[in-house]
Amino acid sequence: MFPRSNVFRALHQWRSVPDAPPSHPLPPPLPPEPSSFVTAVRSSASLRVLKPLHAAVLRHHPDDLVLSVALACRYSQLGLPRAGLSLLSPAAADPSLVPAGDTFLWNLLVRGLVESGAHDRALALYRQMREPRGGAQPNNFTFPPVLKACSYLGDFEEGVKIHGDAAELGYESDVFVRNSLIAMYSKSGAVDTAKRLFDEMPDRSVVTWTTMIGALAQNGHPEEALALFRRMLEERVRPNRATFLTVMPCVIRCDDADDLHKLIIRYRLESEVIVQNAIMGMYSRCGKIEQVRKLFDGIAEKDLASWSSMIEAYARADMFEEAMKLFRNMKLLEIVPDRVTLLGVTRGCSNSAVASLRHAQLIHGFAIRSLLIEDLMVETAVIDSYVRRGSLNSARRIFDQMREKNLVTWSIMISGYGMHGRGVEALELFNRMKCLMKPDHITFVSVLSACSHAGLIDEGWQCFNSMTTEFGIVAHSEHYACMVDLLGRAGQLEKAREFIEKMPIKPDCSVWGSLLGACRIHPDAKFTELAATSLFELDPQNSGRYILLSNIYTSLGKIEEAHSIRVLMRKRGVKKIAGYTVIELNNKLYKFLVGDCSNPQSDLIYRELERLMDRIKEAGYVPNTNFALHDVEEETQVKSLYMHSEKLAIVFGLINTRPESTIRVHKNLRVCGDCHTATKFISKVTKRKIVMRDSHRFHHFSDGECSCGDYW
DNA sequence: GATCAAGTTG
Numbered sequence: 001m002f003p004r005s006n007v008f009r010a011l012h013q014w015r016s017v018p019d020a021p022p023s024h025p026l027p028p029p030l031p032p033e034p035s036s037f038v039t040a041v042r043s044s045a046s047l048r049v050l051k052p053l054h055a056a057v058l059r060h061h062p063d064d065l066v067l068s069v070a071l072a073c074r075y076s077q078l079g080l081p082r083a084g085l086s087l088l089s090p091a092a093a094d095p096s097l098v099p100a101g102d103t104f105l106w107n108l109l110v111r112g113l114v115e116s117g118a119h120d121r122a123l124a125l126y127r128q129m130r131e132p133r134g135g136a137q138p139n140n141f142t143f144p145p146v147l148k149a150c151s152y153l154g155d156f157e158e159g160v161k162i163h164g165d166a167a168e169l170g171y172e173s174d175v176f177v178r179n180s181l182i183a184m185y186s187k188s189g190a191v192d193t194a195k196r197l198f199d200e201m202p203d204r205s206v207v208t209w210t211t212m213i214g215a216l217a218q219n220g221h222p223e224e225a226l227a228l229f230r231r232m233l234e235e236r237v238r239p240n241r242a243t244f245l246t247v248m249p250c251v252i253r254c255d256d257a258d259d260l261h262k263l264i265i266r267y268r269l270e271s272e273v274i275v276q277n278a279i280m281g282m283y284s285r286c287g288k289i290e291q292v293r294k295l296f297d298g299i300a301e302k303d304l305a306s307w308s309s310m311i312e313a314y315a316r317a318d319m320f321e322e323a324m325k326l327f328r329n330m331k332l333l334e335i336v337p338d339r340v341t342l343l344g345v346t347r348g349c350s351n352s353a354v355a356s357l358r359h360a361q362l363i364h365g366f367a368i369r370s371l372l373i374e375d376l377m378v379e380t381a382v383i384d385s386y387v388r389r390g391s392l393n394s395a396r397r398i399f400d401q402m403r404e405k406n407l408v409t410w411s412i413m414i415s416g417y418g419m420h421g422r423g424v425e426a427l428e429l430f431n432r433m434k435c436l437m438k439p440d441h442i443t444f445v446s447v448l449s450a451c452s453h454a455g456l457i458d459e460g461w462q463c464f465n466s467m468t469t470e471f472g473i474v475a476h477s478e479h480y481a482c483m484v485d486l487l488g489r490a491g492q493l494e495k496a497r498e499f500i501e502k503m504p505i506k507p508d509c510s511v512w513g514s515l516l517g518a519c520r521i522h523p524d525a526k527f528t529e530l531a532a533t534s535l536f537e538l539d540p541q542n543s544g545r546y547i548l549l550s551n552i553y554t555s556l557g558k559i560e561e562a563h564s565i566r567v568l569m570r571k572r573g574v575k576k577i578a579g580y581t582v583i584e585l586n587n588k589l590y591k592f593l594v595g596d597c598s599n600p601q602s603d604l605i606y607r608e609l610e611r612l613m614d615r616i617k618e619a620g621y622v623p624n625t626n627f628a629l630h631d632v633e634e635e636t637q638v639k640s641l642y643m644h645s646e647k648l649a650i651v652f653g654l655i656n657t658r659p660e661s662t663i664r665v666h667k668n669l670r671v672c673g674d675c676h677t678a679t680k681f682i683s684k685v686t687k688r689k690i691v692m693r694d695s696h697r698f699h700h701f702s703d704g705e706c707s708c709g710d711y712w
Numbered sequence: 713g714a715t716c717a718a719g720t721t722g
Contacts, residue, residue, distance in 0.1 A: 111713075144714050179714040210715045242716040274717055281718070305718035312718065343719050350720090381720045411721045418722095445722040478722060510722095 031060040034067050041070045047078050065091060065098065065105055069112035076115045085116040092121050095128050095135055103136040111145040119149035123158060130165065140171045144180040156188035179207050186215030206240055214246045222250035233263075241269050248282045257286045277305045284313035308341040315348030320355045323348040339375050342367055346381040350388045353668045354591070356584040357389040364394075376402075380409045387416035390664055390691050390698060407440055415446035420698045421707035423454025430463075441473050448482035452489065453697055455709055460486045481510035488518020489711045493527045509539040516548060520673070521711055523556045543569065543576045544669065551673070554626040579669045581645035583653050590652060595643040599652065609651045613642055616681035624674040646675035646692070654686060662689040670694050670712070680704050 037057055044050040050071070057067050068091075072084030091097045091109055098105050106129050113122035126146045129135040143166050150159035163172070163181055171177045178201055185194040198204070198212045209232045216225035229247045232239065239247075244264055251257050261279060264270050270279075276299050283291045292313040299306050307330050314323035327345045330337060346363050349355040364382050367373040373382070379402055386395035399405070399413050410433045417426035430447045433439060439447075444467050451460030464483055467473045480503050487496040496515055500507050516531040532549050539545065546569040553562035569576075582591050590599065599605060613621075628637035646667055653663040671694040683690050684704035692699045700707035
């Protein structure tokens with residue numbers, strides 16, 4: 001061992017010789033040996049330590065390959081892979097500089113190249129190694145980095161070939177090689193092959209288990225990943241930090257989260273920030289926001305990820321105000337947000353009912369000032385927030401100016417047009433996109449839902465068919481749901497039923513939900529019954545469906561059935577989500593619940609509302625009491641309709657804004673049918689544009705019409 | 713030498 005301080009002392013002595021010759025001349029001390037440099041390089045904690053060492057290496061051992069590789073690896077670990085790469089370039093470009101037959105040195109060079117990010121050159125070097133007159137015979141140390149390079153490059157054909165090499169040379173069952181193979185197959189999506197390699201192994205290390213758990217987790221099998229983790233514990237394999245970091249993202253149930261948390265404490269891994277951040281993420285996914293905050297407050301040395309995780313957790317819990325507050329706080333504390341922090345707060349802004357266009361602009365401004373707008377993902381997230389705050393134009397402006405767009409960017413812009421009922425533009429973009437890249441199953445959800453929102457029936461069918469024939473994408477439930485929606489809109493309920501029957505997969509609640517939605521517009525007892533039966537079996541806790549069903553029964557005149565649905569809902573303990581509508585005025589948000597009297601202007605609002613209702617009745621509005629409470633008299637029902645949060649917010653907006661300005665409101669649930677009709681009339685008699693976002697889409701009301709064409 | 717490490721689309 002060469003303790004670090006000794007190397008520095010030796011270096012210092014050696015360097016100080018010319019400046020201060022001793023009065024009794026001694027032979028100058030020799031510069032440190034390469035091996036002591038290697039130790040020093042590997043243990044250097046920062047670039048400030050590494051760079052002088054690098055300089056000294058250049059002076060004393062410029063041609064030492066072992067040292068060069070050690071330096072390159074360390075540069076890469078400290079975040080400067082390119083700095084190290086230049087050290088390896090001469091040997092990588094001219095392998096004859098590497099002694100033939102010296103597998104150890106060849107392995108080092110291959111590994112150095114992989115760690116410095118030169119994956120393609122590492123693979124090229126490996127191929128030279130394998131040539132008959134080439135460098136050296138690969139061994140068990142050669143394969144892990146080479147397989148990693150294949151994964152990184154996505155070159156799985158090469159990966160399979162290298163698997164063959166490893167088998168041929170007898171290294172296939174080496175634990176390290178086997179682990180790397182499992183990782184490689186997992187990243188290529190061949191989780192079955194990975195599982196087979198795992199099952200065949202006689203001796204598995206903790207890394208083997210962790211890799212296989214990760215393989216299941218990353219290929220969309222979180223439940224199986226958790227099950228494998230439990231099996232690992234049963235077989236008394238001690239999990240380590242990486243195991244927990246791998247398994248935690250699979251957890252969505254509180255009891256699993258608690259179990260894991262206890263285990264982490266038992267293994268004394270709870271003090272590391274990285275682990276604490278992951279525990280926060282786990283509880284956030286379980287919906288335990290108070291627990292997440294408690295953990296966050298308990299972290300002594302919060303890093304940027306801790307802050308981002310907390311903001312992300314608030315965004316997930318639909319607590320945008322808290323997310324924004326924390327975002328401001330961290331800036332006050334001079335903690336500089338990065339792209340991930342910004343992604344968290346932007347997502348909160350996109351989804352929350354209490355975020356406004358103003359918030360989207362503030363976040364966009366911050367992204368520009370901090371230069372994070374150059375980042376593709378941030379830019380895409382900002383587009384999304386503009387779309388969801390109702391400003392398609394701002395979104396499109398950024399979209400058009402982007403230097404680079406990916407699948408997600410296109411999908412967001414397409415679904416954005418869809419949400420606003422502008423199906424033609426959505427299709428136009430989709431056609432442009434098809435020339436540039438292959439759409440995926442989510443792009444098709446975007447474009448199909450755009451067709452259904454805009455009532456583009458033929459175009460929808462065309463897209464649906466081309467998905468499989470042209471792009472080889474297997475239709476998921478969501479795609480079928482869009483098609484049922486399309487058929488339902490056209491009133492073709494029988495066709496929709498046939499379509500569902502012919503589905504090659506089991507229809508899920510999105511499909512039955514579409515059919516039930518169709519029954520709202522085209523009431524039909526038979527299909528309502530059919531959709532409801534399946535829905536109550538598949539998703540018995542969804543309160544919106546009970547209410548929708550009850551409303552459909554009411555409109556069919558089946559008052560008793562409607563009542564019994566409400567009773568069933570109470571009996572099953574299904575919690576009704578309180579509806580509310582938010583409106584922004586002068587950078588302030590105002591929230592209205594049904595029958596709300598908390599606003600200081602309440603008296604004025606209700607007086608004005610009464611007047612407005614009379615005006616729209618004169619214009620032809622008829623209150624639709626299907627959407628009112630049912631156990632009261634009709635006159636009271638009409639009154640209760642008047643008090644809906646949508647109407648209160650709109651009237652508040654009318655009173656407090658200039659006559660020509662657009663009113664923007666946001667309802668947390670689907671807009672009520674009666675409010676939808678009323679708003680159409682309001683837009684007509686007041687000559688106002690009203691934009692209403694609900695949980696499903698945007699409604700643009702203007703001159704008595706709505707962009708959704710009365711189907712949503 | 714192998715695993716993990718805050719994150720955008722319906």
